[in-house]
Amino acid sequence: MSKLNVADLRRNYTKGGLLEEDMPDNPVRLFESWVKQAVDSEALEPNAMTLATVKPLGQPNVRNVLLKGINEESIQFFTNYASTKAMELDSNPSVSVAFWWPELERQVRIFGVAEKLSDDxxxxxxKSRPRNSQIGAWASDQSSPIENRVELEKKFREIETKFEGKEIPKPDDWGGYAIQIEEIEFWQGRPGRLHDRIHCNKINGQWKIQRLQP
Ligand SMILES: Cc1cc2nc3c(=O)[nH]c(=O)nc-3n(C[C@H](O)[C@H](O)[C@H](O)COP(=O)(O)O)c2cc1C
Structure with missing residues (x-):
């Protein structure tokens, strides 16, 4: 194996800072503006987030999903309700999420509880998804094994034919979650590893804001 010296890879962060006085009354507003700035920075997938769930025996399980909505109290994503992550959320709805925007030298971590969105x-x-994605939702029993790629593409074509010329209905096992935000932590890279970390904890509806050492 060729020798790759990852230990020597390091970058000095100089793009910005985050002070306590920059925090709005609701820290989720700052999160929203960081997402907007990530979009404006032309990051490749500015709304990609690493989502950790908990397996039945307590081990963590992470994967990336796409952020699809933000409101005052929650963030939303969509998936398959029969997938591994959904099974894990059925038994333990606690989640942790991380965003990393290298273009802005920023990280956000969110802790919360996931709840299924309503049918509406x-x-x-x-309905707003591209047709191919709608067909894909029918064709994929997400997280279940399949014989090979050919079988998967065959399923896709069968669904395509079945719904030809018709609107594609939502499969029963496809839907989203709102993660009710309980904690949110903002990280801004700074020179000399003296990064800014502002941790916000929602206690009885009130945000407690603390600076943490980097
Ligand atoms: C950038 C990126 C975005 C993704 N977005 C989603 C998503 O929004 N919803 C989803 O179900 N899977 C998404 N995936 C696939 C998941 O990472 C994962 O493979 C899939 O959801 C199955 O996870 P599970 O078996 O833990 O349920 C995405 C993958 C990547 C790399």
Missing amino acids: QNEEYF
Whole structure:
């Protein structure tokens, strides 16, 4: 194996800072503006987030999903309700999420509890998806094994034919979650590893804001 010296890879962060006085009353507003700045920075997938769930025996399980909505109290994503992550959320709805925007030298971590969205919310978002993604939602029993790629493409074509010329309905097992935000932490890279970390904890509806050492 060729020798790759990852230990010597390091970058000095100089793009910005985050002070306590920059925090709005609701820290989720700052999160929203950081997402907007990530979009404006032309990051490749500015709304990609690493989502950790908990397996039945307590081990963590992470994967990336796409952020699809933000409101005052929650963030939303969509998936398959029969997938591994959904099974894990059925038994333990606690989640942790991380965003990393290298272009802005920023990280955000969110801790919270995931709740299924309503049928109306799921229908509304499903309707807005490109047709190919709608067909894909029918064709994929997400997280279940399949014999090979050919079988998967065959399923896709069968669904395509079945719904030809018709609107594609939302599959029953497809939908979203709202993660009710309990904690949110902002990280801004700074020179000399003296990064800014502002941790916000929602206690009885009030945000407690603390600076943490980097
Ligand atoms: C950038 C990126 C975005 C993704 N977005 C989603 C998403 O929004 N929803 C989803 O179900 N899977 C998404 N995936 C696939 C998941 O990472 C994962 O493979 C899939 O959801 C199955 O996870 P599970 O078996 O833990 O349920 C995305 C993958 C990547 C790399």
